[in-house]
Amino acid sequence: MxxxxxxxxxxxxxxxxxxxxxxxxxxxxxxxxxxxxxxxxxxxxxxxxxxxxxxxxxxxxxxxxxxxxxxxxxxxxxxxxxxxxxxxxxxxxxxxxxxINGRSPVDLIWDQIQIQYAAIIRAQQIMFVQNKDDMAKELKNAKYEYYPRSEEDGGGVEKAPVEEEYEIQFAWDRHATFLNAQSRAMSELRSLIKQFNEMAHDDDERRLKLVQMQLNIEKTKAEVDKISSDDDKPIEILIKRKS
Structure with a gap:
């Protein structure tokens, strides 16, 4: 080029x-x-x-x-x-x-690992649900009527909404979406790590970074699995523990 x-x-x-x-x-x-x-x-x-x-x-x-x-x-x-x-x-x-012409396949896989891991960490903040009442409300469509302003108010046209359509996501829906996306992302990350370990040299220093990364992944996966299991039958579990 x-x-x-x-x-x-x-x-x-x-x-x-x-x-x-x-x-x-x-x-x-x-x-x-x-x-x-x-x-x-x-x-x-x-x-x-x-x-x-x-x-x-x-x-x-x-x-x-x-x-x-x-x-x-x-x-x-x-x-x-x-x-x-x-x-x-x-x-x-x-x-x-x-x-990227000079980068080896191992380097490219390592780049993907870092990008995927960063996306997983960033998703924690973006998809965070504070409690069961945490609801997201976003304006989807709206219709407006326009009224002329008086010269005393600066002239021009004033816009007033007459019909609004909102997209609402409840806490359980947002959390379920997050868990599914997080599970897929971690599965892809584990696959990339496996490819890297198979292709990289034994003395590649990046292997040490993967050790800590894998520990964090397994910890997060265990937490996700526990939450998913609890969400399936929340009432029954609570009753059994109190009896």
Whole structure:
């Protein structure tokens, strides 16, 4: 992708239009405009730049070892692959793909483990239910009537609701949704950890972090299982304990 961007920049210096550059390199016009803004393309001093480019091309003879590393950038398999996706994926996505090219499968799995674990911890705060009376109320649809304001009130139009539709989630519903989502998330995390342990080297220091992480997961899972079991028959359990 970087090679394609560099070639597109050279065409931009030559005075080609966005549409021409996009068609030549198989990208969208918005992609070309994004490159121009992101990398601050400018045609100032274009003649000097063109001259320096031609000077480089007239360098060492073909086959000369001294010319190695000074020629135009070569296309590689990554550039070909990204060229295939460049018509369909945003520029930011392609740049992320470039950055992760050097990461191993173990590194990628470790990244997923951290993201998944962070999501589980964050969900504790987002989905927290304080007590059985904790209710969430969110406006879903509304209809309004508009009335003109007097000049004394600043003029304009005043909006007044005449019909409102709310989505209400009771504590038990929110908590049940949270438990189900938490259970699925922890199951996925355990699967990722298992893959990491199978692929990582024995001396990988990240294994130590997984030990504590797994302990926290098992503790949370036990708490979720206990709460789920209690929620199935809350009345019967309480009666048996009091008898």
């Amino acid at each position: 970087s090679d394609k961007k560099d070639f597109a920049y050279r065409d931009y210096l030559k005075g080609m239009k966005y549409k021409e550059i996009a068609e030549k390199h198989g990208v969208t016009i918005n992609t070309v405009k994004s490159w121009k803004t992101r990398y601050k393309w400018s045609r100032d001093g274009v003649h000097t730049k063109e001259k320096s480019v031609h000077t480089k091309k007239k360098g060492g003879q073909h086959g000369n070892k001294n010319a190695r590393g000074h020629g135009p950038p070569k296309q590689n398999s990554n550039a070909v692959t990204h060229g295939f996706f460049s018509k369909y994926l945003p520029v930011e996505t392609l740049e992320i793909m470039e950055q």
